[in-house]
Amino acid sequence: QKEVEQDPGPLSVPEGAIVSLNCTYSNSAFQxxxxxxxxxxxxxxxxxxxxSSGNKEDGRFTAxxxxxxxxISLFIRDSQPSDSATYLxxxxxxxxxxxxxxxxxxxxxxxx
Amino acid sequence: EAQVTQxxxxxxxxxxxxxxxxxxxxxxxxxxxxxxQDPGLGLRQIYYSMNVEVTDKGDVPEGYKVSRKExxxxxxxxxxxxxxxxxxxxxxxxxLDSNYxxxxxxxxxxxxx
Numbered sequence: 545q546k547e548v549e550q551d552p553g554p555l556s557v558p559e560g561a562i563v564s565l566n567c568t569y570s571n572s573a574f575q576x577x578x579x580x581x582x583x584x585x586x587x588x589x590x591x592x593x594x595x596s597s598g599n600k601e602d603g604r605f606t607a608x609x610x611x612x613x614x615x616i617s618l619f620i621r622d623s624q625p626s627d628s629a630t631y632l633x634x635x636x637x638x639x640x641x642x643x644x645x646x647x648x649x650x651x652x653x654x655x656x
Numbered sequence: 657e658a659q660v661t662q663x664x665x666x667x668x669x670x671x672x673x674x675x676x677x678x679x680x681x682x683x684x685x686x687x688x689x690x691x692x693q694d695p696g697l698g699l700r701q702i703y704y705s706m707n708v709e710v711t712d713k714g715d716v717p718e719g720y721k722v723s724r725k726e727x728x729x730x731x732x733x734x735x736x737x738x739x740x741x742x743x744x745x746x747x748x749x750x751x752l753d754s755n756y757x758x759x760x761x762x763x764x765x766x767x768x769x
Binding site: 550552576578580585586587588589590593632634636639640641642644646647648649 | 660687689696697698699701704706712714746748752753754755756757758759760761762763
């Protein structure tokens, strides 16, 4: 079983839709939960980071962590064509060590 | 501008011809890492380094070498490339105490024929 599972999609939505991207994980020790965004032909960039459980909001983006279900989500409100990218979740149990686990990524297309 | 640079961005080579992909960061980060990204497999770590002269294997190290002689540079060496090393390669760096925040380079598309 992989440490982190992520539906690869692809996911296509009309402009303005609410997008939900999800990952599940198996290691209950994970404390740091990240979402990276990767545009075509670019390197991933950190979009949002959450420590432990709960919600975090940044503009149109909301990251949600449910540690009891080992499930994290990224919601995108009022999606825009510029949100079209691959979204990778990532998780870690501690800093200062080589222990960052990535999901395989979900490819999102927002259609104008 | 804070950044991770990689060179070359694109490379086509033949089996067995040694090559080096350079990686440099200007953020004084201790931690650096190399990944390859393949369709359906996501990012897989090749090698990583916690600091100068400290390197270790990641998940897929076979066929690769690295060195960390300076803090800013972390080159990836393929001594005898094979077609199964055709992939998209990313270098990344981060502060050691917040290595959940990785800064990625722009990627190197390698094709081995």
